[in-house]
Amino acid sequence: MDADREPLAAWADRRDRRRESDRQITGRRRVEPLDPAARGRAAHLAPDVPRVLLELDEASGEWVLVGVAENADQAARFLNG
Numbered sequence: 001m002d003a004d005r006e007p008l009a010a011w012a013d014r015r016d017r018r019r020e021s022d023r024q025i026t027g028r029r030r031v032e033p034l035d036p037a038a039r040g041r042a043a044h045l046a047p048d049v050p051r052v053l054l055e056l057d058e059a060s061g062e063w064v065l066v067g068v069a070e071n072a073d074q075a076a077r078f079l080n081g
Contacts, residue, residue, distance in 0.1 A: 027056075028055055029078060031052065031075040032051060033049045033050070034049065034051060034068070035049045035050075043075070043076070044072070048072075053065070053068065
């Protein structure tokens with residue numbers, strides 16, 4: 001379908017499906033900021049906020065707390081390590 005002629009509702013549905021798929025967490029490690037105001041924000045916007053370090057437990061499928069990073073740099077090393 002021509003993108004210029006796509007109905008707005010169809011575009012919105014397609015956008016929502018894409019956003020939902022982008023939210024899927026991949027990998028075995030995850031980092032969450034401890035400051036609720038920093039959640040969902042890019043790391044460079046709150047670089048000094050401590051972060052919870054989580055790893056996926058393969059057996060249970062649950063996220064397990066493994067530590068706390070003092071800032072975004074430490075959290076990045078955990079994610080990439």
